[in-house]
Amino acid sequence: MDKIGILTFHYSNNYGGVLQAIALQNTLIELGYDVEVINYIPQNYKPYNIIGNLGIRKNIFLNKLNNLNIFNMSKKIKIMNKYCDSIINKFNIYREKNMCLSEQVDEDSLLSILNNYSAIIVGSDQVWNPSQRKSPIYFLDFVDKYKGKKISYAPDSTIKDVNNEDLSRLNKALSEFNYISVRNDHSNEFVKTVINKEVEIVADPTLLYDFENVEKARDEEHEYILTYVLGKEINGSHNKAIEKIRNKYGNIPVYSIKIPTMNFEFSHFADKVFYDLNPDEWISMFRNAKFIYTDSFHGVLFSLKYHKPFLAYYTEKLRATRFIDLGKRYGIDKYIVQNISDIDDNKLLDILPDFNTIDKIIDLQKESSLKFLSKALSE
Template sequence: MGKKANKVGILTFHRANNYGAVLQAYALQTYLETIGVNAEIVDYRSAYLEKAYRGHSLANKDIKKLLRDLSDWPIRYLKNKAFEKYRKQYLNLSKTYLENNVIESNNMYDYFLFGSDQIWNYNLSGKDSNYLGAFVSDKKKLNSYAASFGTYRTREKEYLEMLKRFNKVSVREESGRKFFNEITNRTDTKLVMDPVFLINENKWKSLVNEKKVKRYIFLYTLQGEKTKMKEVAQYLADRTGLKIVEMQAWLRPKPKNFIPRYCDTPIDFLSWISGADYVITDSFHCTAFSIIFKKKFWVKIAECSEISDSRVGNLLHLLHLEERVIGKNLEKWDIDAMPKYEEALDKLKEEINFSKEFVNTIIKGEKIK
C-alpha cells in the first residue's frame, strides 16, 4: 500500500470578490494537486471580510451617495453570484469555518499554507489574527507561500509574536521579505512567485472562453472612477482605432468606444486578458496574467508611489520589465514596443523552479537551499 498523500490546508482570501484573489487560490490548489498533494482551501469566513464584500450599510450617507449605492446594488448582487459560482466550480473547499470554530481544522491537515495575497495586511483583514495562524496549535504546521503585506507595516506586539511562530516562510515581494526579516530577526525568508505562475500558460488557456469582441484594449484598474488610466486608454484608442473593454463595479456614463463589463466571472477576466491587443492596468494579477499570456501590456503606477514600493513594481523589477511603466508624457510613449520577453521569461523560469523547490521543502521535508 502506497504512502498516504499529505493533506494541506490553504488559508487565503478566497472569499474576496476579487479576480486575482480567487485565481491565485485556484493556482496554488492546482499546483499542489499536480505533485500528488491532497490540497484543500480552508473555507474560513472572516466576519470582517464577509461584511466588507457582501454586507452594505446605507446608514450615515448623504442622498447623493445613497442613490448611487442603490443604483449599483444589482451589479454587486450579480457579481457576488458570479464569484460564488466560480468558487463552487473551481475551488476544492473544506467545510465552512467561522472565527469560533476554525480551531477545529487543526486535526484535518498535515500542514497549512498561508497565502498568497495580502493575508498579512492586518488592516485589510480587519486585524483578524487567524490569517496570522492564531488558530493553529502546532507551529510546525505553520508555513506561508507568497504571503504579502501589501503596503502595511506595523510593530504591534501581538502581530509580531504571531508571525514569529511560522515554520517555513516565503513572501511575494522583496519589500515584504526585508520587512519580515527585520521584525522577526530571521534570515531564512524566501522570495517566491505568486501562485498564478506555478501553472503554465496552456493550463490557463484551457480555461478561457472566446469573446465576440475580436480586437480591443483591455482596461482594468483598481483606482476607481477618478483614475487617470481612462485618459491613457483613450489616448491609446485614438492612436489605434480599437475599442476599450473595461471591467467595472459601478454604473456610470461611458464614452461610445468603451465596452463596460460589470458582472464578469474570474474566467471572463482571464479571457479578456488572453484575447486583448493591449492591456492597460495598475493591478498585480492583471499584470501577472499579461506576462503569462505574453501580451503587449502597460502599467500605470500611482504618482504617489515609487515603482520599487509597489506590488506591481516589485514584479516588473524582478523580471527586468520596468519599461512597461507608462510615463507622464504620453507623446513619448512607444505604444507598439513589445515587452522584452526573452530575458524576462528566462528569469521567470528560474524563479518558478525555485518557488516549486520551496513548496517541496514543506511537503517532502526537504532542506531549503
C-alpha cells in the same frame, strides 16, 4: 495521505484573489498532495461590503445611472442589484466548481478544523497587510492549539514598516513558522524587521499554473483594448491615456472590466463595460486583448503570462510597492508609470516588452518556487 490546508483571501469577489487561491491549490495537487482551501470567511465580511446597500459606492453607481438618463429610482436600484447579484452568484458558483473547499468556518469555529491538516499554507495575496496584523488568523497565531506544520507561500505585507505595538506578537507568530516565503522585496523586509531573517521570494501562484481550459468571454471576436482599473485615476486622466493607446493601436473598441468590491461604476472612457464576468471569462478577456491598461497587480501578471503589450500605472501609496517590485523583478519598469507624461518619456507604446527574457525570468522563478513548496511540505 496527509491533507494540506490553504488559508488565504479566497472568499472575496475579486479575480486575482480567487485565481491565486485556485492556482496554488492546483499546483499542490499536481505535486501530488491532497489539498483543501480552508473556507474561512470573517464574520464581518459582506459581499456588498464596499458597494453597500446604502453606502457611498451605491451612490456613485446611482449618479452614473443619472447620467444615462435613467430617471426612475426603482429602475436604477434594480439595475444595480442585478449586476451585484449576478457577479456575486457567478463567483460563488465558480468557487464551488473549482475549489476543494472545507466546511465554512469563521473566527469562532476555525480552531475546530485546523488539526484536520498536517500543514497549513498561508498565502498568497496581501494576507499580511497592516489591516490583518492584529488578528491571529493569517499569522497562525493559535498558541499551541495547532500541531501541524506552518508554511507561508508568497504573502504580501503591502508595506515593510511594522508598528512597534505589533512587533512582539508578530515576532512570536512568525518565529513558529517552519518555512516562510514571500512574493516581493518589501515583504522580505517586513519579515526581516520582525524576526531578523532573510526569506525566499517566490512567484505568485498564478504564474505556476496554466489555466488552460477557460470559458470563452463574451464579445471578444474582434480586436479590443482591455482596461481593468481598481483604484484611482491615472495622473493626467484615463481619457488621455486611452487616446495615446488608440493612436498607436488603432481606433478599436475599449472594453472595461469592473468588480463590485472596487471601482464599480460606469467607465466614461469605455465602449463597453463588463460587470459580471466569471474568473474564466476574465482570463479569456486578457488572453484575447490586443492591449491592456491596468492598475492591477494580477492584471500585469496575466499580461506577462499571455504576452500582451500593456500599460500599468499606480497613484496610491499602498499600490506603489507591489508595482515597483514588479518592474524590478521582471524588467518592466518602463511599462509601469505614475502619470501621463511618463508614457511618452518612456516610449513604452513604441517598444514591445521583451517577452522572451520575461519568460526566462518566470521559468527560473517558477522552478525555485516549486522547489520551495516541495521542500517545505516534505521535510
